[in-house]
Amino acid sequence: MTKLHVSTVVNGDPVEFLADPGMTLLDVLRDELDLTGTKEGCGSGDCGACSVIVDDRLVCSCLMLAAEAQGRRVATIEGLAQGGHLHPLQQKFLEHAALQCGFCTPGLLMAAKALLDANPDPTETEVRYWLAGNLCRCTGYDKIIRAVMDAAADLRQVRV
Amino acid sequence: MSDVLDKADVQSPLKIVGTRPIRPDGADKVTGRAAYGADLNMPGQLVGKVLRSPHAHGRIVSIDTRKARALPGVKAVVTGADFPDVASEMHEGGEAASNLRDLAMNVIAREKALYDGHAVAAVAAVSAAIADEALSLISVTYEVLPHVLDVEAAMAPDAPVLHASMFTEGQETRPTVASNIVKRNRMGRGDPAQAFAAADVVVEGRYTTQAVHQGYIEPHACVASWAEDGQCEVWSSSQGQFMVRTYCAKVLGLEVSSIRVTPAEIGGGFGGKTTVYLEPLALALSRQAGHPVKMVMTRDEVFRATGPTSGAVILVKLGAKADGTIVAADVELKFQAGAYAGSPVGAASMTALACYDIENFTITGWDVVTNTPKVAAYRAPGAPIAAFGVECAIDDLARKLGMDPIALREKNAVRNGVKAAYGPTFQNIGFLETLAAARNSDHYSAPLGPNQGRGVAAGFWFNVGGESTVALHVGEDGSVVVVTGNPDIGGSRATMAMMAAETLGVPMDRVRARVADTASIGFSMVTGGSRTTFATGMAVVQAAEKVVADLKRRAALTWDVAADKVEWRDGAAICLDPTKDPKPLTLGDIAANSAMTGGPISAQVSLNAQGAGPGFGVHVCDVEIDPETGHVTVLRYTAAQDVGKAIHPAYVEGQIQGGVAQGVGWALNEEYIFDRAGKMENAGFLDYRVPVASDLPMIDAIMVEVANPRHPFGAKGVGEVPIVPPLAAVANAVRGAIGVRMTDLPLSPPKIRAALDAKPG
């Protein structure tokens, strides 16, 4: 099968790659672009470990073909910290001990970022339902929810 | 050595232990930099894939791999014939013992495939697509055999027999006919029959649970390389790099020193990664191919081919006096082992009545093989299942007696000086304190609304100590590296660094904790059994104390004073000789001068820690039931636990909350569902339903600290206890809400609606 040439922007940088038509965006991020921060937990869109943001939409990268990234902007966990400084979400996750094994953490951080971009003042229920697509087996979600709401409060202050 | 806690009272109060610093590996984990099992690539690596049996039970008549081998791009193909025969030998893994021959046959089948998903062949090729095609070209001829899944069906005399050489052990006479019953264990004391006859009140129940999976989000993954000279490298995510090394060596017939295993970060294990599935296959493929081989399981493979824990039948009978004293207990446990012997029924038997001081009891356990994946350890293996039955029965007893459920437990609780049901005499336990903490919680006295119910349950786990090695090195600028052999599953790097820093008297950010490969640190048992903070922590403290003693000696040398005239305080040597008045020498000062005082400053400690403190948990759960749909909402959850000493309270809370979440999932929605052919129907996260964020409320963790004097800071293991009570806590809450005792897990909505419909009146 002939590979497709794809031009896209990943974490703000122009990127080109060749992809088999059947390759997913997740495959390309991990295997072609060496961005292994995005994880595969299930390959079927049920766990959220592969979450990235494409054109400001939170998506499962295992449910997108690599070819669909043509002309789009992709944001992964590797682009969340800027210039050596952690994003408030990352900082709050650490302060609240909102990670144990850390495997679900990249996906959760991207999902939380998309949440706060869309809704800067979510209730606990809204946070829980928005993040329902991100499975965590270690934490029971308690500290994750607290970290997200604390980061939301911080970010609201900055905006004001 | 320091196995007594009072030194902390004598010196200044703790500065770091008990606080909540940010974990040292945190930046890597929140930026995606941390490398897990599937994140490493070796130059020239091939892709390895496994061909798995589609039959739950079958004799492997022949395997033809010729077409697969001939496919361009395929570099290696292996079957069971490529692996040596392994002698039957038990190996202590820390949580449970494994039979190495069974483990080897589980890695790749020999004469029989014993479950749908059992590995029968593996290939390595230059791409995933070619590897997949190669699998489809392998032709396996099976003689399909009848299969058996249910534990009682497997015990029946007419059941299909998995192993022709299995003759039940542990009974009065050894049977002459093979069966699926590996062994029966029995323990007891007193005269239960008489005690039951004399009891005022008797409750009985039969409870059933299904197989459930640990559900770690990271599938198994490894990269392995077998070089031409027989030196092997393995990168894998596991709960113990030494365990991986041992099992690979045994399965492949190698010396352990010819394998170096580097631990990747691990994306969850909960006991399920205390064994190997892929690593021996990857090594065998690499040997044939002459290239490294990378293997990553799909989620489907994780469910179908790695160990869940047992499904089980639990029979409980309790007899009590009118005042609530439990005088007799009879517990029978029938556990699925999966395809090979070794369910956690033994541990379940030992923990079943461990919370209570009962004079007369019998506990019988049956280990039974079934055509399902070989079970692996899952967080307090066996204990949650036994506790489900016992704690529901205790709840029924409390109702029958008209007693408060916590009061009934307090009346019968084990306390210091009591001989445990499983043998040892309890010392320094905090069960009564934990019961009191639950009873005094705001939760316990909060009012309930319509269709709501509250459940209480207790739980116990032994926790283990075991073998650990730690090395501690002081750099020339006084910064410190502490090296262990325990993968960091839940934040243990932080805890190790905290304990080292506390002992050395330096700020935590001067101490870096590293997890080393098998060639770079001495032996350590797995990260499991709730042992790391206790045993490896003990070794860390001892190594730090050795370094402190060394630092004092060097200061004495530098000042030319007697050794006992030097005190170590807040990271510096203080001179106690009144005739001299030098400035204190900091760790950095002494390190900078180390060449003059004896050379590098380093200490290593290897130990086999004893005296791990058992843990107790008491949980309170509120649920609301929708009576028309049977849907259960968990409204509120409080988990009190005796933790000894919370070294890093946030990570201790995290263990409690995580264990609760798994237990809630086990109670409400998780189960292995098989079709009539013995194939798993729900081998994915869509229909294997673990709790999602919107399913749970905040989980209040109450940490009760009754110190374990055998640990330098009083710590007890904490990771496993929290999964033990939730099954019954939820079931008892449902009982409270709907007035019906549900005994079959999971308590899914259709079952609850059916129970309500069947309710009289």
Place this chain on the structure above:
Amino acid sequence: MKALAAAGARPMAGGTDLLVQLRSGRAQPEAIVDLKRVAGAVGVREIAGGFVIGAATSGAVIGEHAALSKAWPGVVEAANLIGSTQVQGRASLAGNLCNASPAADSVPAMIAARAVCVIVGPKGRREVPVESIATGPGRTSLAPGEFVLEIRLPPRSARSSDAYLRLIPRTEMDIAVVGAGVNLTLDAAGVVTQAHVALGAVAPTALLVPEAGAALVGSKLDEASLARLDAAARAACKPISDKRGTAEYRTKIAGVLARRAALIAYQRAGGHA
């Protein structure tokens, strides 16, 4: 169009079902045609009082459309129940419909809304009611080379609204065990003049249940009419027992959800039950 006409070609909208099937081997297309790049396939338009929803419009975009959410809260909430937030970023109504799972969340609400599909193919354009698309689990009435271009919702009369409810064992992320969509129009006195009820996951395809709708017409959702609704919903069920629920359970819940969805739709339409 030509690409789709080729043998073995599959259209793709959001891809959230197709990619799962690619991976499991259930679907092995020769080619995939990305409908998101087709003119008119993405976006929500209001025309002549009705709405036109491009086939490949994501649930997230649908949920953000204020006018659509106001006129058809049931259709929108149904669309927004498909999968997780991540799936919502991609999944489409047409994809949900054409994947033809009996449990598809958006379908009962669209059927109750009397939505119409605009289908485009080698032989031109045609319009069919939404309920005629799925013919059985995983099977549709689309001819080779055809795809759904857009879904049209009719103009809304005054005092009309809809609702969709589903039963799942968890709170999110599950395939519906039962789904119920109810669409009502009331008169000035609050009496139901039109009612459409559709059920999902209780038959090989989602069902329009005329008897259930008829049970509500002329009523103000008193207990007697709700009981008739409940009975009619249950009578229409032809469910299976599978790993997600028993037939008996699904039938009971169909009645329960039909009632509850009817009450919500009634309230949204301005009625006071």
